[in-house]
Amino acid sequence: MNLFGIIEEIKEVDAEFEDRISPRRAAIKNITSFGSKVAMATLPFAFSALLKKAYSQNTTPVNDVLNFALTLEYLEAYFYNQGLAQANLIPVAHKSYITTIAGHENAHVAFLKNILGNAAIASPKFDLTAKGIFGDVLTNYNTYLLVAEIFEDTGVRAYKGQMGNLLGNQVVLTAALQIHSVEGRHASAIRYLRASRGANIKPWISGSSTVFNDTGVIVSNASYANENNTVQNGIDITTLNAVNGTTSITAAIEAFDEPLDKATVLNILVPFIAS
Amino acid sequence: MKITTGDKKSEGMARRQFLQYAGTGTALFAAALIASCSKDNSKQNIYNDHVDLGTGDVAILNYAYALEQLEAAFYTQVVASPYTSISAYEKSVLTDIRDHEVSHREFFKTALAGIAIPKLTIDFSSINFADRTSVLAAAKSFEDLGVSAYNGAGYMIKDASYLAVASKIASVEARHASLIRNLIAVGSFADNTVIDTNGLDIAQSPQQVIPVVNTFISVKKILAPAFGIY
Numbered sequence: 424m425n426l427f428g429i430i431e432e433i434k435e436v437d438a439e440f441e442d443r444i445s446p447r448r449a450a451i452k453n454i455t456s457f458g459s460k461v462a463m464a465t466l467p468f469a470f471s472a473l474l475k476k477a478y479s480q481n482t483t484p485v486n487d488v489l490n491f492a493l494t495l496e497y498l499e500a501y502f503y504n505q506g507l508a509q510a511n512l513i514p515v516a517h518k519s520y521i522t523t524i525a526g527h528e529n530a531h532v533a534f535l536k537n538i539l540g541n542a543a544i545a546s547p548k549f550d551l552t553a554k555g556i557f558g559d560v561l562t563n564y565n566t567y568l569l570v571a572e573i574f575e576d577t578g579v580r581a582y583k584g585q586m587g588n589l590l591g592n593q594v595v596l597t598a599a600l601q602i603h604s605v606e607g608r609h610a611s612a613i614r615y616l617r618a619s620r621g622a623n624i625k626p627w628i629s630g631s632s633t634v635f636n637d638t639g640v641i642v643s644n645a646s647y648a649n650e651n652n653t654v655q656n657g658i659d660i661t662t663l664n665a666v667n668g669t670t671s672i673t674a675a676i677e678a679f680d681e682p683l684d685k686a687t688v689l690n691i692l693v694p695f696i697a698s
Numbered sequence: 699m700k701i702t703t704g705d706k707k708s709e710g711m712a713r714r715q716f717l718q719y720a721g722t723g724t725a726l727f728a729a730a731l732i733a734s735c736s737k738d739n740s741k742q743n744i745y746n747d748h749v750d751l752g753t754g755d756v757a758i759l760n761y762a763y764a765l766e767q768l769e770a771a772f773y774t775q776v777v778a779s780p781y782t783s784i785s786a787y788e789k790s791v792l793t794d795i796r797d798h799e800v801s802h803r804e805f806f807k808t809a810l811a812g813i814a815i816p817k818l819t820i821d822f823s824s825i826n827f828a829d830r831t832s833v834l835a836a837a838k839s840f841e842d843l844g845v846s847a848y849n850g851a852g853y854m855i856k857d858a859s860y861l862a863v864a865s866k867i868a869s870v871e872a873r874h875a876s877l878i879r880n881l882i883a884v885g886s887f888a889d890n891t892v893i894d895t896n897g898l899d900i901a902q903s904p905q906q907v908i909p910v911v912n913t914f915i916s917v918k919k920i921l922a923p924a925f926g927i928y
Contacts, residue, residue: 608875665800
């Protein structure tokens with residue numbers, strides 16, 4: 424198989440192909456040098472994964488976005504329903520919070536299933552312990568809240584990452600934005616609850632030039648990758664005026680939530696899917 | 699022009715488009731904004747008796763800029779003259795929110811550069827800044843208004859990079875709204891006054907939002923013929 428021949432052929436029908444994969448040119452180089460060392464039979468597989476990545480963000484039909492969202496909502500709904508079903512997990516003072524959030528997640532599942540109709544995927548089977556990473560998630564409320572925070576923050580980022588695929592779609596984009604901000608409210612509330620129990624965490628995602636994951640929990644790093652970005656549309660926020668001087672890096676990080684692409688989110692979900 | 703992305707990860711078309719502006723300064727960013735929309739956008743925004751938001755994506759960005767001006771001015775005053783018996787925690791989070799809103803305001807001002815609406819003359823005489831209830835009630839209405847405005851205007855944005863940045867701000871406004879609501883009433887962060895039975899947050903059109911914004915603006919109020927507001 425001649426990889427570069429294939430790239431040339433694709434470029435003939437898709438003039439933008441090289442641009443699509445340009446950020447991943449280094450990856451292609453790696454694949455070819457890698458290919459010289461392993462059986463050529465593995466190459467087509469690696470290449471198709473690369474193609475999928477190059478195209479996925481721009482050609483995803485609306486139903487794929489909705490099913491992706493539904494997957495997240497299935498997980499969140501299951502998580503809160505299971506939490507509420509445990510007799511001694513959630514303190515009385517927090518029950519109304521969790522009940523409110525559970526109600527929304529179940530409503531999101533119903534709403535998305537209703538839009539998708541027959542195209543709706545079935546719920547995967549979930550493992551809330553993430554194969555043991557959060558082994559006491561349903562018995563230790565601190566762990567439960569931590570996982571809730573990761574789910575909500577990831578959910579906000581996941582919806583944000585799909586907005587471009589829904590550009591100009593009044594009905595679906597608006598609904599996605601409406602769910603996205605509800606997840607933002609949830610994330611803030613869960614963080615508020617964690618802070619009330621002593622966690623050093625703000626309602627908004629904070630950080631520094633070296634800290635992108637303000638939970639400090641390393642296993643959640645993928646959910647917070649690049650959250651300490653301070654450049655928006657080419658404008659370095661830290662150079663902008665603040666009340667005193669220029670904007671602090673902390674404020675620049677907190678003031679803008681960052682998106683995650685679909686592949687990254689699905690990778691984050693992998694441990695939570697029961698095999 | 700060939701764009702090198704360095705070690706930045708691409709997030710597709712939108713990202714690549716605005717990377718063209720990255721590093722070339724905000725003057726180019728604004729120039730591209732003007733070029734990307736109809737020629738009407740180069741018109742002056744300042745009239746004798748009102749402020750005109752413009753048309754196309756510029757109108758949406760100026761609309762967001764107006765909202766952020768309002769929020770930034772509000773929290774700046776809250777922090778400068780804290781209400782009676784403010785707690786250390788409340789002072790801390792309200793200062794954070796002030797800094798976020800100011801950075802949002804300055805972002806839009808910089809992005810829009812020469813086509814930004816002018817500084818609005820804001821009138822908070824309806825708010826008692828010495829009183830916690832009055833301040834938090836106003837904060838709640840501003841945050842919920844902001845969330846609903848971003849949710850309602852998103853579909854009108856034509857450029858994916860502007861939609862991306864609007865959604866980056868929208869969820870932060872939602873975080874603010876949630877916190878403020880919990881400070882007012884425990885567990886009210888997303889109650890049924892803002893979330894419907896489908897679990898959807900409020901979305902409001904500019905026609906619904908701008909009149910509310912105008913109640914806090916004196917002298918030159920906002921008009922937006924592009925949104926049917928004359």
